[in-house]
Amino acid sequence: MNKLWESLRSGQIWRSIFRHGYPDTPRNRTLAVLSNVFLHLHPVKVRRSGIRLSYTWCMGGLTFFLFLIETLTGLLLMFYYRPTAEWA
Numbered sequence: 572m573n574k575l576w577e578s579l580r581s582g583q584i585w586r587s588i589f590r591h592g593y594p595d596t597p598r599n600r601t602l603a604v605l606s607n608v609f610l611h612l613h614p615v616k617v618r619r620s621g622i623r624l625s626y627t628w629c630m631g632g633l634t635f636f637l638f639l640i641e642t643l644t645g646l647l648l649m650f651y652y653r654p655t656a657e658w659a
Contacts, residue, residue, distance in 0.1 A: 579585060594600035 594603040
């Protein structure tokens, strides 16, 4: 198991995702967050103003919901719509 772990950690994929060592200073902490894909997408520290609930938080959810409705109705139209005068 240790051999597998060491081969994984020494591989190119691991080094491309985790590019910086242990963050012991503020500068190294910043470099670790900016060079790490997961910490860049989901940082450890978030400003209080970024968490505050506002009306714009719902815009992404509403957009996704409307996209799903549009996709479902488009699929239904694809299967049931017939562009003839008889079925109009």
